[in-house]
Amino acid sequence: MDVSPLTLNRISVYLRCLRRLHEDGVSRISSQQLANKFHLSATQIRKDLTQLGGSGIRGVGYEVQPLIRRLTGALGLDQKHSLAVVGMGAMGSAFTRHIGFNHGSFQVAAGFDHDAAKIGQKVGDIVVKPTSAIGVVIPQLDIKIGIIAVPREAAQDLADRLVAAGTRSILNFAPVRLENSNGVHIRNVDVRIYLEELVFYLGADER
Amino acid sequence: MDVSPLTLNRISVYLRCLRRLHEDGVSRISSQQLANKFHLSATQIRKDLTQLGGSGIRGVGYEVQPLIRRLTGALGLDQKHSLAVVGMGAMGSAFTRHIGFNHGSFQVAAGFDHDAAKIGQKVGDIVVKPTSAIGVVIPQLDIKIGIIAVPREAAQDLADRLVAAGTRSILNFAPVRLENSNGVHIRNVDVRIYLEELVFYLGADER
Secondary structure (H helix, E strand, O other): OOOOHHHHHHHHHHHHHHHHHHHOOOOEEOHHHHHHHHOOOHHHHHHHHHHOOOOOEOOOEEEHHHHHHHHHHHOOOOOOEEEEEEOOOHHHHHHHHHHHHHOOOEEEEEEEEOOOOOOOOEEOOEEOEEHHHHHHHHHHOOOOEEEEOOOHHHHHHHHHHHHHOOOOEEEEOOOOOOOOOOOOEEEEOOHHHHHHHHHHHHHHOOO | OOOOHHHHHHHHHHHHHHHHHHHOOOOEEOHHHHHHHHOOOHHHHHHHHHHOOOOOEOOOEEEHHHHHHHHHHHOOOOOOEEEEEEOOOHHHHHHHHHHHHHOOOEEEEEEEEOOOOOOOOEEOOEEOEEHHHHHHHHHHOOOOEEEEOOOHHHHHHHHHHHHHOOOOEEEEOOOOOOOOOOOOEEEEOOHHHHHHHHHHHHHHOOO
């Protein structure tokens, strides 16, 4: 299936909204009602949903629960996914606790740090392991998704070690763009870039 | 100046790279060399830089230091920006410490929580205040940028209170899309959406 990252982000947002509608007891919704919620056109929404195999009925709309099941399956969220977090500083620990609390499809199965003071400590549900164990632990637990939350200088090396151990997708919080290798999918999330964007729009009011 | 968020993100990345080049003692760089670093076309880079008033010399390239100054000013980063963090849980505390450590243009000037156990505690350089103080503290410290790091249910109300108190840009980590009001610029950062994207691309290999 060839779906762009932007479409995927919209699907992810629809799914979250549909889950909430379902919790609130809503069983059907039209593409126009969805469109109003997201400030998108109904045509766009129908196109996105059709692409993932969701089909509505003219004049009736979408059945919420089957659509949730369909999108969940299409996104691969009907399975549990194990994550490894590399870097157990403020960011990595926050992420580990946040995911542990909040989300059904994801669990942090391993956390690594090179700091002897952190190794052996408990964070959320896991016990921190040394980064030297990456090559053993990742294949053992069959972890395909890695989170990088280390300083810039260490990020590329640790990403490479994750990939060598079998990780195939990486979410990177380090303030550096990681080089993508071997068809591994990397998503860079640099909080400072978002802040700089906000500042720019602040200033734009005065220009 | 009318600059799209995508252009802005690229500029932010160029700026980070230029700062590093400057630290490494590089004084000039061509658009082609920049292009190679970012896997973009040299034409794209020249277009982006021209838009913010940066000009290179044919056959010579860009002078690194003046270009840094130019981009820093264009992005509004030549001033110090005060941030308020609302929600001093794992995410808000991590953010506060991370920004405190890492970045010259930003400082967390205030942090809020409604939990009595957190109020009065020190996080990084600040002392946590009750959310009831938002209306007083935000104008007092002239804070224009707010960070929302609270559970979904509380996010919209707290964002509205920030805006009512004078905040004009919001970075939202709560897993809900905030409604944008009064020309306030809101950037939603939902880590779970990024994770779902990674899972999709994992699965795409097998489909």
